[in-house]
Amino acid sequence: MRSFTLDELPSPPLDKSGWPWTEETSQLPPLMPDGSPWPRVSIVTPSYNQGKFIEETIRSVLLQGYANLEYIIIDGGSTDQTVELVKRYEPWLAYWVSEPDRGQSHAINKGLRRASGEIIAYLNSDDLYLPGAIRQAVQFLSQQEEGDIVYGDCRVVDEESHVIYVVPSREFDLFVELCRNFVQQPTVFMRRKLLDLVGYLDEELHYAMDLDYWFRAAMRVKFSYLPVELAAFRITEFSKTGKGQINFARERRRVVERFFSSQPDDTIRKWRKRVLAWNHYSIGSRLYEENDRDMARREFIKTIKLEPFSLRTIASLMMLFDIHAHTKLFSRIAALINIDLKPSKQPSILSDIDYLSKSEGTEH
Secondary structure, three states: OOOOOOOOOOOOOOOOOOOOOOOOOOOOOOEOOOOOEOOOEEEEEEEOOOOOOHHHHHHHHHOOOOOOEEEEEEEOOOOOOHHHHHHHOHHHOOEEEEOOOOOHHHHHHHHHHHOOOOEEEEOOOOOEEOOOHHHHHHHHHHOOOOEEEEEEEEEEEOOOOOEEEEEOOOOOOHHHHHHOOOOOHHHOEEEOOHHHHOOOOOOOOOOOHHHHHHHHHHOOOEEEEEEEEEEEEEOOOHHHOOOOHHHHHHHHHHHHHHHHHOOOOHHHHOOHHHHHHHHHHHHHHHHHHOOOHHHHHHHHHHHHHHOOOOHHHHHHHHHHHHHHHOOOHHHHHHHHHOOOOOOOOOOOOOOHHHHHHHHHHHOO
8 A cells, every 4th residue: 555645635715724734644665664564544433514624624634644554434324525525536445434323432343343454543533633743653562562552642623623732641540530631532543453453432421522532441441541642633713612511521521430330340330439430520610611500500519529629629618608708809819819610730621521512413
């Protein structure tokens, strides 16, 4: 196989420039630095009515300069211009289909079952890889004898692909990941053996399927952090609305509860109340910021019941006072003293709610 170049792909729209419209990744040498052939990499893109963004996603995969690439697109029967755009790139795709499915998790699994690569990943149809992402992930995994999942830092971009901010991740810590996600899905690359060891995404989940998979995988394989920006996660006006927060909160709690109920390790089982308290506090604080007082109150009360002696309880009590008195005292104090009650000194700015909105927006 060989890699693809700008000259081969369809011309970009006249108003588009830069990566991946008029720029490409340098072509890789025939062999890896150790003299071995580059392993096959399979990328799966689930898609549904993301015609505004999917061409940029496709080009960011094809223009990686990576020769041994298998790219699969599973569309859920889009009714916008998605299918027309995918057809433009059909000669460079290993497989694509547009047909009704049972949701995003099902679409991803359909693609993974067709994938033949030694390394696999999935990239949503409004996200994109940064130049050299595949090469860097492959080289890093080849140097990790025990590492089976690699993840990196992630940019957050708007609808016009302008960078809003960069999310630095951190070395893997299961407790922190259970509390608040820092493994940013667009940056993840996995060895194929995970499909045998861990299985596929839970197709009954529509919001927290990525997190559920990381929790299950963490008990079987090693995660490795590559401190490099690998991908960009797109936030649209829709994903900023915070719709469906309660659905996500319920599903995430169900996933966390299921993880602990099936966990034989007593040391990990002891984390349960702390982890659930983090989850309730995280959701409650976001609802507090968005002035959803009734739902925020419920989350803070659950936080206090689970972990009554903690800084989060103090913060929850202050926000409960604000809710009752219709003030914003906690926000002012937090801003003055720079309160950080997250379980990490390198917190993820891509909060659980952001992931909720992304999943909700692409569900079939």
